[in-house]
Amino acid sequence: MTVLKSEELQFRQGKFQLHDINIEFPEGKMTAIVGPNGSGKSTLLKLFARLLKADNGLVTLDNQPIHKYKRKEYSQKIAMLPQAKEVLPSITVKELVGYGRVPFQRLTGPVSEEDKEIIAWAIRETGLENMADRMVGHLSGGELQRARIAMALAQKTSVLLLDEPTTFLDITHQLELMKILSRINKTHQITVIMVLHELQYAGAYSDNLIVMKRGEIYQTGKPQAILTAQLLKEVYEIDASIKFENNYPVIIPKN
Numbered sequence: 001m002t003v004l005k006s007e008e009l010q011f012r013q014g015k016f017q018l019h020d021i022n023i024e025f026p027e028g029k030m031t032a033i034v035g036p037n038g039s040g041k042s043t044l045l046k047l048f049a050r051l052l053k054a055d056n057g058l059v060t061l062d063n064q065p066i067h068k069y070k071r072k073e074y075s076q077k078i079a080m081l082p083q084a085k086e087v088l089p090s091i092t093v094k095e096l097v098g099y100g101r102v103p104f105q106r107l108t109g110p111v112s113e114e115d116k117e118i119i120a121w122a123i124r125e126t127g128l129e130n131m132a133d134r135m136v137g138h139l140s141g142g143e144l145q146r147a148r149i150a151m152a153l154a155q156k157t158s159v160l161l162l163d164e165p166t167t168f169l170d171i172t173h174q175l176e177l178m179k180i181l182s183r184i185n186k187t188h189q190i191t192v193i194m195v196l197h198e199l200q201y202a203g204a205y206s207d208n209l210i211v212m213k214r215g216e217i218y219q220t221g222k223p224q225a226i227l228t229a230q231l232l233k234e235v236y237e238i239d240a241s242i243k244f245e246n247n248y249p250v251i252i253p254k255n
């Protein structure tokens with residue numbers, strides 16, 4: 001079954017245009033969106049998150065056009081974690097994770113027991129138990145990214161959209177993050193859709209790959225089937241060989 005789908009989606013911003021985007025994100029799978037800088041990956045994610053509105057075409061969630069959902073209802077179904085560019089507020093990890101419960105809360109009154117349990121669950125899932133009371137401004141890049149993911153998890157949605165979750169992290173923390181996302185996906189059947197630049201993680205961790213080039217979908221499919229030397233040449237304009245070892249694509253440039 002498909003949860004999220006677009007048909008003939010079109011969107012223009014300045015000189016850039018997304019053309020006829022027809023894609024499906026299968027339920028409960030991990031999908032990576034890859035492509036060169038400026039190919040439209042973040043824009044596409046924002047259209048699915050309803051942060052932007054398409055000029056033409058249709059996006060559906062569980063067969064219903066996404067604009068038919070009330071804002072609160074939609075944020076109970078899809079969580080979006082944008083690129084980590086925001087200025088950090090002066091709050092604790094637990095409070096940051098609590099923001100994920102906002103779509104479920106009344107405007108006034110104490111945090112419910114259910115909300116507290118979900119916040120604790122999201123903190124456990126991301127291994128932040130021993131830093132729940134730390135100020136977010138004092139966290140390392142890897143810890144902060146885990147806290148941001150915990151906030152998105154606390155929204156308890158069935159779909160998680162992540163824009164470049166591994167940016168600014170070293171290899172240890174990139175791996176740690178990919179493992180957390182994979183575990184969340186497999187244990188809780190959350191559909192994970194992530195924009196990634198690192199082809200090695202996109203290849204190793206996604207069930208399904210979407211490759212973009214200049215505002216269009218160049219190709220979709222299983223990583224091992226579509227990540228080829230021809231794709232590297234046509235999409236990234238590099239001459240390189242590519243082979244898979246233990247599910248990881250190994251790319252060696254020729255010059």
Ligand SMILES: Nc1ncnc2c1ncn2[C@@H]1O[C@H](COP(=O)(O)OP(=O)(O)OP(=O)(O)O)[C@@H](O)[C@H]1O
Pocket residue numbers: 013014015016035036037038039040041042043044
């Ligand atoms: N608000 C805007 N107004 C006009 N053009 C924009 C706006 N936001 C983005 N663009 C342009 O749209 C194009 C696609 O941007 P987008 O951020 O979706 O690409 P991307 O594939 O995510 O890139 P990157 O990998 O560098 O993050 C780029 O050329 C960008 O300059």
